[in-house]
Each structure stands twice: as structure tokens, then as C-alpha cells.
Amino acid sequence: MNRPEQAKPKIHLRSSLFILMISVIIVLLTDSVFYYYTKRMLTAELQTKLELIADNVAISIKHSKLGEKYVENLIGQNLRTAALAAQYRLDPDIEKVSNEELIAISKELMIDHMTLLKRSGDDIIGYKSTEPKEINMSTKTWSRDWFKAFNQLLDTTETNVSSGQALPHYWSGPINTSMSDPQYVDKWGYYYDGRTNYILDPYVHDTFIQNYQRETGVNAVINEMINGYTNHGTAEIAVFNPPIFLKQQEQFKKEGYTWFSDREILFGTYTMKDSRDLEMVQEVIRSKKTQQLITTIQGKTLLKMFIPLQLDMPVVIGLSADYEQVQQSIGKQQLRLLLLIGTTGLIAFFLVIVSIRFMNRRREIAAEHVQEVYVDHIDSLFRSMKEQRHDFNNHVATIQSLVHLKEYAELNRYTAEITEETTALNDIIQINVPALSAIVQSKVIQAVERRITFEHEVANLKQIHLGAVKATDLVRILSNLIDNAFDAVSPQKYVERKVRLVGFVKGNSLIFQVYNNGERIPYERLESIFEPGFSTKDEGAQHAGLGLSIIKNLVHQYGGKIHVHSSMNETCFTISIPL
Numbered sequence: 001m002n003r004p005e006q007a008k009p010k011i012h013l014r015s016s017l018f019i020l021m022i023s024v025i026i027v028l029l030t031d032s033v034f035y036y037y038t039k040r041m042l043t044a045e046l047q048t049k050l051e052l053i054a055d056n057v058a059i060s061i062k063h064s065k066l067g068e069k070y071v072e073n074l075i076g077q078n079l080r081t082a083a084l085a086a087q088y089r090l091d092p093d094i095e096k097v098s099n100e101e102l103i104a105i106s107k108e109l110m111i112d113h114m115t116l117l118k119r120s121g122d123d124i125i126g127y128k129s130t131e132p133k134e135i136n137m138s139t140k141t142w143s144r145d146w147f148k149a150f151n152q153l154l155d156t157t158e159t160n161v162s163s164g165q166a167l168p169h170y171w172s173g174p175i176n177t178s179m180s181d182p183q184y185v186d187k188w189g190y191y192y193d194g195r196t197n198y199i200l201d202p203y204v205h206d207t208f209i210q211n212y213q214r215e216t217g218v219n220a221v222i223n224e225m226i227n228g229y230t231n232h233g234t235a236e237i238a239v240f241n242p243p244i245f246l247k248q249q250e251q252f253k254k255e256g257y258t259w260f261s262d263r264e265i266l267f268g269t270y271t272m273k274d275s276r277d278l279e280m281v282q283e284v285i286r287s288k289k290t291q292q293l294i295t296t297i298q299g300k301t302l303l304k305m306f307i308p309l310q311l312d313m314p315v316v317i318g319l320s321a322d323y324e325q326v327q328q329s330i331g332k333q334q335l336r337l338l339l340l341i342g343t344t345g346l347i348a349f350f351l352v353i354v355s356i357r358f359m360n361r362r363r364e365i366a367a368e369h370v371q372e373v374y375v376d377h378i379d380s381l382f383r384s385m386k387e388q389r390h391d392f393n394n395h396v397a398t399i400q401s402l403v404h405l406k407e408y409a410e411l412n413r414y415t416a417e418i419t420e421e422t423t424a425l426n427d428i429i430q431i432n433v434p435a436l437s438a439i440v441q442s443k444v445i446q447a448v449e450r451r452i453t454f455e456h457e458v459a460n461l462k463q464i465h466l467g468a469v470k471a472t473d474l475v476r477i478l479s480n481l482i483d484n485a486f487d488a489v490s491p492q493k494y495v496e497r498k499v500r501l502v503g504f505v506k507g508n509s510l511i512f513q514v515y516n517n518g519e520r521i522p523y524e525r526l527e528s529i530f531e532p533g534f535s536t537k538d539e540g541a542q543h544a545g546l547g548l549s550i551i552k553n554l555v556h557q558y559g560g561k562i563h564v565h566s567s568m569n570e571t572c573f574t575i576s577i578p579l
Contacts, residue, residue, distance in 0.1 A: 023345050030341060038333055046303060047292065050319045053225060053234055054307040057317055060221040061239065061267065065311070071212055072187065075204065076165040076172035079189025082109045083170070083200040087191070094118055094127055094198040103130045109202065117150065117190070117199040124150045127198065133180035146173055153192040153199055169193040175206050185210070218267040235302065236320040239267040242285050243313070245278070272297045272304075272320045280306045284316050294323060439475050440501070443482050452486055453496060458503035473554050474510075474577070480551050481514040481573050488518030488571065509560075509576045521566040529564065551575075 086105050090097050094116055102114045115129035117139070124147065126134040139147050145161030149171045152159045158166075165172040170191045178184045188203040214220060222237045245264045264270070280291045284306045292305045303323040309315050402411040440456050447454030482501065489497040500515040521529065532549040555562045560577035 023349065030337075038329075042329055043303070046321055046323070047305065050234065050303075050305045050321055051290070051307065053237070053319060054305070054309070054317045056225070057218065057222065057237060057239070057267075058309050061218045061309075061311060064217040064221075068209060068212065068217065071209055072175060073165055075187050075208065076189055077167070079111070079172060079187065079202050079204070080167055080170045080191055082111050082202045083189055083191035085109055086114060086200055086202065087193075087196060090196075090200075092196040094196070097128050097198075099128055099130065099132075099135075102128060106130050106202070111202045112186075112204045114203070115201040117201055118197060119154060124154070124199075126201075131180050137180065142179075149173070150190065150199065153190055156192070156194050175209060222268045234319055234321050235300075236270070236272050236318075237268040238265050238270040238318040239309075240264065240270075240281055240306075240316040240318055241266050242281060242316055245281060266315060268318075270318070272302060274304065277304070277306075277318070280304070281316050281318075284308050285314060300324060436475070436478070436503070439479055439482075443479070443486075443501075446486065447499065450486060450490065451497065452489060453498045454482075454501075455498070456501040456503075458501065459505065470558065470577075473557070477551050477554050477575060478512060478514070480548075481512075481575075484548070485514050485516035485518070485571075485573075488516045492518065505579070508579050510579055511574065511576050514573045515570050517570050520568050521564070521571055523566075526564060526566065530562075 086109065089105055090101065097116060102116070106112070106114045113130045113134075115126045115131065115134045117124055118127045120127075123138050123140040125139065126137040129135050139150060141147075145163050149159050149161050149164065152161075153169070153171060156169075159171040160166070161171070163174050170189065172187070172189045175185055175187050178186045185206040186203050187206055187209070188201055190199050190201050192199045218239070226234055226237065241264055274293065274295045274297065276293055276295070280293060283289075283291050285308070288308050290305060290307045292303065294301065294303055296302070297320075301323040303321045305319045305321070307317045307319070309317050398414065399411065402408075402414065436458065440458070444454055444456075446452075478501070482499065485499040489499060495517070498515075498517045500513075502513040502515070504511055530548045530552045552562050555575050555577065558577050560575060562576075563574045565572050565574070
């Protein structure tokens with residue numbers, strides 16, 4: 001009988017594409033999670049760095065303000081000394097003092113200007129001065145504590161205002177923009193002890209304090225943080241003056257100069273502007289919590305943070321950091337991850353392909369094995385059928401002779417044997433599962449040779465679908481169980497040896513039962529028969545080396561169960577395998 005050519009192992013394209021698609025999805029999900037986590041981590045790291053910078057700025061501001069206050073008070077004391085020196089040189093009557101005389105004394109005392117103030121009705125005006133713009137200048141409308149301090153001096157009472165520097169018969173106003181010449185920020189001193197009819201007002205431009213701030217103050221620290229040797233990652237730092245910044249109105253200006261005390265930015269610079277900055281500063285003042293935003297300014301992506309700080313009043317530190325470094329770092333790490341995942345994925349895909357080829361080959365080998373068993377036993381079956389066909393004429397001749405001789409009893413016996421043989425052959429053919437049909441045929445022949453009555457009742461199993469591997473293992477299980485049953489009944493000499501195979505489908509399970517009428521297995525040994533190396537057979541008996549543990553392992557491999565029941569009349573092994 002010619003065997004069909006075996007098909008080569010095939011890689012299932014649909015399964016491979018499905019695995020590849022799942023792998024791509026996993027890679028994309030992993031990459032997305034990595035991108036989100038890394039971005040969040042690097043952003044948090046940048047935020048922490050900016051918060052540390054803000055802390056350094058806050059400390060610098062506090063230390064610098066202490067230093068600036070000390071320097072400012074020294075200047076105030078020097079101005080008081082200059083006022084006392086000028087008083088000894090000037091006439092106590094303001095009408096007898098000339099502007100030229102004030103100019104000469106100012107040069108001698110090395111001060112920038114000097115003005116003499118006197119009362120004029122309910123106002124106090126500049127009456128004589130080295131600066132022509134201050135002559136007849138009213139102070140009644142000056143903001144804050146200035147006009148109040150002037151009146152207290154002229155009333156010879158102790159100066160008591162919230163700002164400035166108060167000394168005996170003297171008050172020095174805080175550094176601010178000059179009303180008469182807004183290009184300067186000046187420091188003034190006002191002296192009156194009652195021996196003149198005017199207040200002496202010597203003042204200097206704030207060149208010294210500005211130099212101090214530029215060299216050692218807050219702006220110097222900020223400049224070092226931005227442009228120094230150490231890269232802090234900050235592009236710009238600005239300390240906002242909220243009451244002024246949030247007014248959203250034109251500041252008090254004269255000749256194009258902003259009033260020093262009303263400047264929007266107390267320290268640093270503010271060139272990287274975003275329309276949302278005002279909203280951020282408002283929220284920081286309201287909530288006293290840090291706010292942030294990501295924006296693009298001048299073609300650069302920036303992270304802007306706004307941090308609250310308490311000085312003499314609440315202020316807000318604004319920090320702008322280059323966010324492109326974070327994005328570049330994320331991009332590099334993401335590229336490395338993609339390369340790693342891609343390489344791993346290719347290796348995994350290659351291993352999957354190899355595994356599929358290996359599994360396909362295993363199926364093919366198993367199928368070939370089952371086919372060989374099936375073909376060999378079917379060949380034997382067909383030989384039996386041909387032999388029966390060949391013997392048919394002899395049977396007919398024998399029957400005719402028995403009829404002619406009227407040997408009816410012998411005729412009845414002879415025809416019964418022929419009928420039994422034919423029925424057994426038909427039962428085998430009707431099993432409809434080639435592998436099972438082959439093994440049953442094989443065991444029928446063995447039973448005849450060993451003088452054992454072998455019965456089989458296998459229901460129509462045409463509707464079940466067994467894979468090649470599963471069919472092979474099922475043949476191994478049944479073959480071993482039937483062989484064990486044959487061995488169990490072989491020692492019997494005076495009792496008919498009987499082995500019976502029953503197979504059927506119940507629910508979602510395929511069930512087989514192998515009965516034999518051999519000796520009963522003792523109860524205490526039932527739990528041990530499935531242990532490796534255990535056998536109930538005599539030494540030297542056929543198949544004595546087969547362990548039931550192998551059968552048990554094969555059944556469990558498919559999620560099935562095996563059970564044994566033994567009584568005086570018969571022993572039954574039952575296996576149940578899920579379909």
C-alpha cells in the first residue's frame with residue numbers, strides 16, 4: 001500500500017502576524033509608559049533644581065538687603081555729617097543764602113546736590129538748591145512718609161515714620177528715583193535743629209549702592225547662576241513686585257523713567273514674557289503655592305516656575321529654564337529603549353518562529369507515527385479481509401458438504417464461528433478513529449495469540465477531533481492499559497481470560513475503561529501502583545517494566561484523570577480526558 005508524501009512543516013502566517021502585532025502593541029505601550037514616566041521624572045528633577053535656585057535667590061536677597069541696608073545707613077549718617085558741616089558755613093536765614101554758595105559747599109563736602117526746604121503756607125517747598133529743577137518744587141503731594149517727616153522736623157519733634165532712617169534732628173528717606181532728575185536714583189538726608197529757618201537737604205546719587213548691588217548683591221548672584229561656570233539650567237530669573245506688576249496699568253513715569261520704588265522687577269531681568277505670567281503671579285499670591293507652565297518663547301521651549309517669597313512684603317520669584325534639555329534627554333533615552341526593545345523583539349520573534357517550526361515538526365513526526373501505526377494495522381486488517389474473502393469459497397463448500405451430510409449441529413457451530421469473526425471485524429471498522437481502530441485491531445490479534453477473550457465497545461467517535469500528538473499519546477495510554485490487563489489475566493489457567501475495552505464521550509470528556517477479570521489488587525496497594533518503579537506483576541513477566549506512572553503523567557498532561565477500582569470479580573482502570 002503506497003503511503004502519501006509527507007507535507008513539509010509550515011509556519012502559520014496568521015499566528016506569526018498575530019504574535020508580531022501583539023509584540024508591536026507591547027512595544028508601543030512600553031514606550032509610551034517610559035516616555036510619560038521619564039518626562040515626569042526629569043521635569044520633577046528640573047523643578048527641584050529650580051526650587052533650590054529660588055531658595056538660593058531668596059537667601060541672597062535677604063543677605064543682600066541686610067548689607068544694602070547697612071551701606072544705606074552709612075550713607076545716611078554721612079549725609080547728616082555733611083548737613084551739620086554745611087549749617088556751620090551757611091547763614092541761618094534762608095534769604096541770605098545763595099544757590100552759588102550751595103554749589104561751592106556741595107563740591108567741598110563731595111555731595112552731588114543740596115537743597116534748602118522751608119514752609120510755604122500748608123506746603124513745604126524747595127527754596128534754594130544746586131539743582132534748578134528743585135527750586136519751588138512742592139513736597140505736599142509726595143507719597144508715603146516724606147511730607148509727614150518734614151513737618152515733624154520743622155516742629156522739632158522726634159521723627160516717627162515707618163520708613164527711612166531717623167537720627168536726632170534728622171531723617172533720611174529711602175533710596176528712590178529723583179523727582180527732579182528721574183535718570184538718577186538718589187539718597188537724601190534732611191536736617192533741622194531749630195537754629196535755622198530751613199531744612200538742609202544734602203543728597204547723593206546712588207552710584208555706590210548700585211555698584212555694591214552689581215558686584216555683591218542679588219543681581220550679581222542671579223547673573224552668576226545664569227552665566228557662571230556652573231550650569232544651573234536657568235535661562236532667566238526675575239523677582240516680581242506683585243503690587244506693581246499686577247496693576248496692569250501705566251506706572252508713574254516722568255520723562256520716560258519708572259519710579260524706583262514702583263518698579264515691576266525688583267531683581268533680575270524679565271525678557272522672556274508669556275501672556276499667562278500675570279495669571280501665574282496672581283495665583284501664587286492668592287494660594288501661596290508654586291505655579292508652573294511650559295511655553296515656547298523666541299523659538300525655545302521653556303519651563304517657567306513662579307515661587308512665593310516673603311521679604312518686607314510678599315514677592316514672587318520667576319524662573320525660566322530650558323526645557324529642551326529635558327526633551328532631548330527623553331529623546332535619547334527613548335531611542336535607547338526602542339533599540340533595546342527592537343533588538344529584544346527581533347530575537348524573541350526569531351525564537352517564536354523557531355519554536356513554531358519545532359512544534360510543527362513535532363506534530364508532523366507525531367502524525368507520521370500515528371499514520372505508520374494506522375497503516376500497519378490497517379494493512380493487517382485488509383489482509384484479514386482478503387484472507388476471509390479467499391476462504392469464502394472454502395467456507396461455502398464446507399457448508400454445502402455439512403448440509404449434504406445433514407450434520408446440522410456441526411453446521412451450526414461452524415457458521416457461528418464465521419459470523420463472530422465477521423462481526424468483530426465490522427466493529428473494528430466502525431470505530432471511525434483511525435488510530436484507535438488500528439490499536440484495537442492490533443490488540444485483537446494479540447488476544448487471539450494469547451488465548452484471551454478481548455471485547456471492545458467503542459461508541460461512534462466520529463464527532464471528536466483529536467490532534468496528532470493527543471491521538472499518539474492516547475494510543476500509548478490505551479495500549480499500555482490493555483497490555484497490563486492482558487498480563488493480569490494471563491496467569492489464570494482454569495478460568496476464561498477476559499479483557500474488555502469501553503470508550504464513549506460524556507459531556508466534554510472522552511472516557512475509556514479497561515476491565516479485566518484477573519486477581520484483585522489489594523486495597524493497601526491501590527495508592528502505590530502509580531508510583532515510578534512499582535509493579536504488580538511477577539518478575540520476568542511480559543511488560544513488567546512498564547510503570548503506570550507514565551500513563552498517569554500522560555493523562556495529567558492533558559488535564560485528565562485516572563482512577564482504578566478492583567474487586568474479587570474484576571479490576572477496572574478509568575481515564576477521562578477533556579476534549
